[in-house]
Amino acid sequence: MAERKMQVEVLRYDPDRDTEPRYQTYEVGCDPDWVVLDALTKIKDEIDDSLSFRWSCHMAVCGSCGMTVNGEPVLSCKTFIRDFPDKIKVEPLDNFPIERDLVVVMDDFIEKFEAVKPYIIPKEPRSIEQGTYLQTPAQLKAYKQYSMCINCLCCYAACPQVALNDDFIGPAALALAHRYNLDTRDVGRSAREDVVAAHEGVWECSFVGACSQVCPKDVDPAAAIQQSKIASTTDYFTSFITGGSK
Ligand code: SF4
Numbered sequence: 483m484a485e486r487k488m489q490v491e492v493l494r495y496d497p498d499r500d501t502e503p504r505y506q507t508y509e510v511g512c513d514p515d516w517v518v519l520d521a522l523t524k525i526k527d528e529i530d531d532s533l534s535f536r537w538s539c540h541m542a543v544c545g546s547c548g549m550t551v552n553g554e555p556v557l558s559c560k561t562f563i564r565d566f567p568d569k570i571k572v573e574p575l576d577n578f579p580i581e582r583d584l585v586v587v588m589d590d591f592i593e594k595f596e597a598v599k600p601y602i603i604p605k606e607p608r609s610i611e612q613g614t615y616l617q618t619p620a621q622l623k624a625y626k627q628y629s630m631c632i633n634c635l636c637c638y639a640a641c642p643q644v645a646l647n648d649d650f651i652g653p654a655a656l657a658l659a660h661r662y663n664l665d666t667r668d669v670g671r672s673a674r675e676d677v678v679a680a681h682e683g684v685w686e687c688s689f690v691g692a693c694s695q696v697c698p699k700d701v702d703p704a705a706a707i708q709q710s711k712i713a714s715t716t717d718y719f720t721s722f723i724t725g726g727s728k
């Protein structure tokens with residue numbers, strides 16, 4: 483099939499030169515099977531090498547190429563040009579400061595991510611001789627969906643509570659905390675509880691579900707957060723009944 487001419491309107495912002503973001507439109511000849519990332523790559527390679535955007539794998543695995551296309555947070559490597567009319571608008575993800583053009587500053591997310599201790603905290607360390615912990619298929623299934631996150635940040639861009647409260651830990655980090663709390667090899671739930679069960683943790687979520695709608699890996703962070711709320715509530719009442727100090 484013939485090449486299709488697309489008007490690609492891109493938000494540009496160079497903090498060293500621009501006082502505020504501006505838009506620049508490029509006319510790009512696109513192959514019919516191209517994704518938005520291909521169009522951006524053509525702009526950078528052939529039209530304007532000053533355009534900045536993140537990408538790495540081009541196969542929806544690395545999570546680097548999250549951006550806003552015609553108002554929706556998406557992976558640009560998974561978003562086909564053919565699904566749009568002759569003009570597309572490409573912007574950085576909402577709810578993050580702009581580093582440059584389509585690249586956002588991720589520092590705040592990384593801090594939140596680290597705060598939930600996103601790793602297995604074992605009951606006791608195992609030596610190499612003891613081998614790895616084994617799990618049944620059912621034990622794996624309990625958390626597998628929540629382990630598929632690629633940190634693309636699309637859910638943070640879609641979440642109305644992230645927009646309202648900078649301190650909200652947010653969907654992906656909370657889903658990841660839930661993933662480890664459900665893992666039979668992990669005993670770190672109490673170590674995560676101060677962050678997960680805080681007001682800026684699961685209780686800040688209003689369960690709109692926008693995070694799950696935009697997630698390109700079907701992680702369903704909204705479900706993880708609601709399950710965490712139930713677990714935290716159960717913990718609270720259990721400690722209340724047993725006289726614990728939660
Ligand atoms: S369900 Fe919670 S985390 Fe997901 S978008 Fe809504 S408020 Fe944000």
Ligand code: SF4
Pocket residue numbers: 630631632633634635636637638653654657693696697698699700701702703
């Ligand atoms: S939960 Fe989904 S949308 Fe959010 S960062 Fe992970 S993969 Fe991306």
